[in-house]
Amino acid sequence: MPPGKKPIGCRWVYKTKYNADGTIERYKARLVAKGYTQQERIDYLDTFSPVAKLTTVRLLIALAASNNWFLHQLDVDNAFLHGDLNEEVYMEPPPGLNTHKEGQSKSDHSLFIKGTSTDFTALLVYVDDIILAGNSMTEINSIKTLLHNKFQIKNLGELKYFLGLEVARSKKGIHLCQRKYALDILKETGMLGCKPSSTPFLCDTNTLYRADSYLDDPGSYRQLIGKLLYLTNTRPDLCFSINLLSQFMKSPTNHHYRAVQHVLRYIKSKPSEGLFFGVDSQVHIKAFSDSDWATCPNTRRSTTRFCVFLGSSLISWKSKKQSTVSRSSTEAKYRALAAIVCEIQWLHYLLQDLQVREAGTPALYCDNKSARHIAHNQSFHERTKHIELDCHVVREKIQANLLRLLPVRSDEQLADVFTKFPHRVRFKSIVPKLGLVSIHHPA
Structure with a gap:
């Protein structure tokens, strides 16, 4: 840039880069545009790029x-x-543009x-x-x-x-997996020759909450969890296990590391498993919402879980601990409903941007009768006053015909795999319904 020139609507951020011995290597400057959301001493020196969801x-x-x-x-x-x-x-539009x-x-x-x-x-x-x-x-x-x-x-x-996503296309559809990424993780951790496991979770999770046997170097555990979190972009069957283990990154123990090794043994059994998007899939949104209730023994918070399909193709899912404690299972379920309704609304807008017409009104399945009743009830009472905001969000979208809230039997609730550790037989029956298939031979 010519000397003396400064882009309109911006300011400079200065930073000093040091050598390993503490001496100054050079001074650096970066341009920050006006209208930014970065905060000084938090993410002021970070560089951001356009990133698609x-x-x-x-x-x-x-x-x-x-x-x-x-x-x-x-x-x-x-x-x-x-x-x-x-x-x-120009970092901001000049007047009249x-x-x-x-x-x-x-x-x-x-x-x-x-x-x-x-x-x-x-x-x-x-x-x-x-x-x-x-x-x-x-x-x-x-x-x-x-x-x-x-x-x-x-x-x-x-x-x-x-x-890192491998895309394979055929006449039947498109397969999306992270086989190379998964095998690289197994190789780096020395688990490439381990004995495979049929499920990603242990039978007993009580040891995860024991405050003993802390790892001397928690950095390797944190790094491994970070890699596995990225693997969940095509492996929703790992979502609940990795979400649970990621909550202990501050002070991980040997119990947590053994649980991660069990997840790796499950990955070893199916490293090439991934999502399949069929050519005969309809453009119809179908979602499943669920939550646990106060299952975290430390905080007693519930966890929101949901998954969204476009026809038979799984495109979105989440497993996240709720921000507040729910005083009943109905409240926990209803907070999960509010989260999935917002996701459906966003997907509706995204399909409109892509000029794609939906085949019918999106269907949202919930296995909690009380939560469904609150969503359709026009009046509030003492039981629901504390979740009034979530009630308004869900009911407003139902009345606007954005979605239909439908019942589903608990044994047909696909979001169970994001909510808890189901029985091994049930887990094996849910995974294929999520559209997870493998097109490679076992490692």
């Missing part, structure tokens, strides 16, 4: 499978970021859409990796040429490997 990635791939869209991948060469700027840079962002999704700001009367193309950005999806190869090639003329782009052809 993994749910958006799965949704786009599921739609590509059911609509027979082309799927291609691009990579941006970052060399252009180190060039000199010879013009004034029209800032209408046509083509950018409001639900995910890393998603861009271009549609005509006959063609549709979607571009999804994750830092410097790009997915191109659409029904016209001519339009996709045109966008590739346009991007290459503006930036330095590597054309990687059909989507095969994205963010």
Whole structure:
């Protein structure tokens, strides 16, 4: 940038980089745009890049499978970021400039859409990796040429490997897994030759809450949990176990590490298992909501669990401890309902941005009769006054015909696998219903 020039609506952040011996190596400066959300002494020095949500990635791939869209991948060469700027840079729109962002999704700001009367193309950005999806190869090639003329782009052809996710396509659909990533974890931990396990959880979890036998170096445990958390992007069957073990990263014990080793033995049994998005899957949202109640012996908080399908394709799921203590199982279930309703609303907006019409009203299944009654009841009373906000959220969306709240038998509740450790036989019956399959031979 020319001397004396400063982009409008920004300020500089200065940082000193030191050598290993404590001497100063160099001084660094970074430009922070006005309107940022970073806070000093918290994340003020962090650098952020456009990152698409993994749910958006799965949704786009599921739609590509059911609509027979082309799927291609691009990579941006970052060399252009180190060039000199010879013009004034605006970090905020100058007065009088029209800032209408046509083509950018409001639900995910890393998603861009271009549609005509006959063609549709979607571009999804994750830092410097790009997915191109659409029904016209001519339009996709045109966008590739346009991007290459503006930036330095590597054309990687059909989507095969994205963010560690392996994509395999056939006439039946698209398979998404992290086989190489899983095998790398097993190799790094020395568990590549271990004895496989049929489930990812131990029969007795009481030892996880014992305050003894702390690890001398908790760093290796934390690093391993972090890697396994990323593996859950295609392995929802690991979600509950890893979520539980991640709650002990502050002071892990040998009991926790043995539990992680048991998870690794389960991964060894099916390293290539992943999500399958079939070509015959309908564009209809179907969700299952569940929660436990006060099962954490330390905090007595409940855990919200849900999973969302697009037809037969699993695209979203969550296993998260609730922020407050629920005073009844109905309250815990209802807080879970409020969370899944917000997720369905967001997916509804995302499908609208992708110009995809849903086949019918989304269906939400809940196995708690009291929670369903509160959702349909127009009046509040003392039992529900403390969860009034969640009640309004769920009931408002039901009345707006965003979704239908339906009953489901407890033995057909697919969210059980995100809520608790089900019986081994039940666990094996749920996993295939989540759309998890393996297309490789066992390791």
